[in-house]
Each structure stands twice: as structure tokens, then as C-alpha cells.
Amino acid sequence: MKFLITLSLGFLFGAVLISSQVFHWYRIQEMFHFDSFHMFGVLGSAIATAAISIGLIKRYKLKSIAGNSIKPQAKKRKPFGNILGGLLFGIGWGLTGACTAPIIILLGLKWKIGLLLIAGALCGTLIFAIIKPKLPE
């Protein structure tokens, strides 16, 4: 059951990212050239909706269906990681027009491009794991 819920929410996420063309290289370039409001609208209204929802969950102390209290945690601050990792990620986002979820979408829509992206991302993950002890946080 948990699996089906998670799978369905992933399906919804994917379906919306495809229908709104967020997965497409052109939309990402358009965003970085400030030529269209579309991407800013998607990201901005997604953050606003999520923030309001979390506010309501906290205000009314809503519990999960398993009966536990919901306490979302901010990710730890890692100055070097947040800035340098963020920059590198942004470089990849600008080059490929894809962030992580769109990589998976491209695997379904244009599987050869998707495989290249996934192979690259997995290599990047492995390289990070190997050199992590030498990187400043």
C-alpha cells in the first residue's frame, strides 16, 4: 500500500512535469534568459503552495495517516556544499536542461539521452562519495 501511494505521487509529479514542459531543455533556457514567466510561475507557485500547506499542517497540528505528528526538518547548512554543489548542479541544469526528476522523465521519453544523463549522474555520485572525505563541508 505504501509502495502504491509513493508510486502514485511520483506518477503525479512526473505527469505534471511533462504536461508543463518543465522537463524540456528549451523551457530551462527560456528561464535562464528571462524570456518567459512560465518556469518562474511553476516554481514560485509550487513553493507557495507547499509553504501554505506546511503552515496549515503546523497550525492545525495535523497528523500523518499513521498517527504521528508531522515535523518537516530543514536540511543542515553546509556553506561549501550548498554554494559549490549548488553552482555545479546549476551548471548541469543549464547544460542539459534537466534537473533530477526530468533526468528520469527523459529516460522514458528519449531513453538514449536519459541513459547518458543517468550514467553521468551515477558517476558524479560515485566521484562525490570517493572524494567526500577531502571536501570541505
Place this chain on the structure above:
Amino acid sequence: MSLLPWYIAGPLIGLIVPLLLILREKQLGVSSSFRYAGSFVLPKLSYFNYKKAKDAWQVQFSLGILVAAVVFYSFDLVVDPEIDASLDYGLSALEIYSLDNWWIFLFGGLVIGFGSRYADGCTAGHCIMGNSLFAGSSFVTTLGFFAGGLFVSHVVFPLIYSP
């Protein structure tokens, strides 16, 4: 089907955040699925020696994303953007997914994989989830995403690629 407008797409994406919290007690994120996958390739590294089970749900979530893509592809529901080829990047966009550009996607994927692990999250986990919690780490990381993207789109890409 035509383009889903931002004022429907954005709130739908945003609603996934409380749904995941209420139904699964999980915070939206996608890129940890790569940590999960990597832990099977090089299990001896300390970074991969962790409670894998906590990231397993992201693999299921990613599988859902993949199923959506396969369904949209199979039923021919994908609508590509209308590309304005009078723009430089519009002209590039026409053939960008050609396999001649394999190096862009391989290298780009590599920095996405490395960067999201170093920053501890991607567009989903930081830009949407983290910013909705007003987290400083996520705000800084989002600035990094945009700085990197602006730099590569305006400076690097026009130098290395000609349509």
C-alpha cells in the same frame, strides 16, 4: 493536450509536499535515489554506509516518475514546447536531443550527480521542499543553482555549442 499552465502545474507540484508528509511522512526529494543506487556499486565507501532504507521510498517515487514518462510516451501525450528558432538558444533547442550531443548529457549528468550530493539536494529537495520551510541552506543552494545556470547559459554554452 496542450501546455499545462503554470498556475495549475505549480500548485499541483506544491500539493505533493503535504501529501507526502501526511501519507508517507516523507519530505519531497529525488536525488537521494542516486545515493541509494550508488550504495550498491561501491558499498564499502563510508558515504554509502548508511541507513539505506530511509532513501528506498525515493526510488519508488522515481519509479512513479518513470511510469508517467512511459505512459505519456506510449499514448503520444507529450507536447514539446513551441520553439522560437529566431533565438540563439531556440535554434540550439531544435537538435539538442541529438545523440551527437552525447558529451553534453554525459558531462552535464555528472555535475548534476556530484552537485546534488555535495549540496545535499536538488531542485525538488532544496528549491521546492527546503524553500517552503524557509530553510537558509535551501535558499543559498537555490541561488547557487541559478548562478550556475545563468553562467552556463549565457557564457559557456554559446562558446561550446553551435547549432
